[in-house]
Amino acid sequence: MTSATPADGLYVGLISGTSADGIDAALVRFGADASDTGCRLEHGITLPWDPALRARLVELGQGGDARGLDEIGMLDVQVGEAFAAAVQTLLADAKVDGRDVRAIGSHGQTVRHRPAGAGHDGAHPFSWQIGDANVIAECCGITTVADFRRRDVAAGGQGAPLVPAFHAAMLQSAHEDRAVLNLGGIANFTLLPRAGDVRGFDTGPANALMDAWCLRHRGEAFDRGGAFAASGRVDDALLARLLDEPWFAQPPPKSSGREQFHLDWVEARLRGDESTADVQATLMELSAATICDALLAHQPATKRVLTCGGGVRNARLIERIAARLHGCAIEPTDAHGLDADFVEAMAFAWLARQTLAGLPGNVPAVTGARGPRVLGAVYPA
Incomplete structure (x- = not known):
């Protein structure tokens, strides 16, 4: 594929993240008529998963085994159909004809992430996202690009995080050191120094453990506003046991997921007499501590942290991060033209x-890949 100038116009982006709390679909316009950042969100929606399908995807994502090849094949199609339905709903809501959309970029749903050194034998790293792009292209009649992570893994990288290239293109400043903090199921940073290489890495859990604990003990998919955590107290001894996880001390590049951080991991570190609210408060402090420790270790001169992802709506979590990052401005990416x-x-x-332009999508300094790579496979309309 030869390099070209990326085509302006309308594109759709699709992702369901580590928490699998819904499918995010974004209709984006790139070009000179867009905002100062070079892109504008025309419309965005989040569609909930079918509860039974979501439960199975979460189970697989945190290390559960498939019942066989037939189940994996059917789930691949089901997820593709759900992603296609999200595109169709998005375009109907926006009153946009699919023929006016240049392409769909589909992340898929991660069912297993075993980057270098994390596989069962350590010798065959992989990252696996399902959601058949053939189904998306066929249902929507729009060229679809998918399977973004595996080329980076094949090139020796972690396959994650992949968003730092986009963050750098849209949010880097020549006037101050910035960091973009994505608070999804897993937290990750993009470090944007005024001068020097863009870097990025996962820091550990953001919402995944809190969401899972809240669902188990409150029957609610997430801790709205951090109220459950605020009702408890941080258990310092438990926090110390959680922070003793060797993964936190590993240097970047590194990435993680539900395979690493799940409720079995938490329960193995409980005494058994903790209150559920105290555990929730401690899981929140774990997220805040590992996020802030990572930033202070790798870009201590950061002046501004731009936050995005579902955790932005957890006011208590943002407060705990701010308390650990004295003198650093913390604000959502909305303030810089990108809906958080x-x-x-x-x-x-x-x-x-x-x-589609034949241009790289990864940042080797972030993922550890041997070099820049054009990512993904193209499924024509």
Whole structure:
């Protein structure tokens, strides 16, 4: 594929993240008529998963085994159909004809992430996202780009995070050191120094453990506003046991997921007499501590942290992060032209645009890949 200038126009980005709390679909316009950042969110929606399908995807994502090849094949199609339905709903809501959309960038749903050194034998790293792009292209009649992570893994990288290239294109400043903090199921940073290489890495859990604990003990999919955590107290001894996880001390590049951080991991570190509210408060402090420790270790001169992802709406979590980062401005990416709820979906629209132009989508300094790579496979309309 030869390099070209990325085509302006409308693109759709799709993602369902580690928490699998819904499918984010973003209709994005790139070009001179867009905002100062070079892109504009025309419309965004989040569609909930079918509860039974979501439960199975979460089970697989945190290390459960498939019942066989037939189940994996059917789930691949079901997820593809759900993603296609999200595109159709998005375009209907926006009153946009699919023929006016240049391409869809679909992340898919991760069912297993085993990057270098994390596989069962350590010798065959992989990252696996399902959601058949053939189904999306066929149902929507729009060229679809998918399977973004595996080329980076094949090139020796982690396959994640992939959004730093987009963050750098849209949010880097020549006047101050910035960091973009994505608070999804897993937290990750993009470090944007005034001068020097863009870097990025996962820091550990953001919402995944809190959401899972809240669902188990409150029957609610997430801790709205951090109220459950605020009702408890941090258990310092438990926090110390959680922080003793060797993964936190590993240097970047690194990435993680539900395979690493799930409720079995938490329960193995409980004494058994903790209150459920105290555990929730401690899981929140774990997220805040590992996020802030990572930033202070790798870009201590950061002046501004731009937040995005579902955790932005957890006021208590943002307060705990701010308390640990004295003198650092913390604000959502909305203040810089990117809707905090849809930054990741917008990033996959941008990655599809990069792929169709034959341009790299990864940042080797972030993922550890041997070099820049054009990511993904193209499924024509």
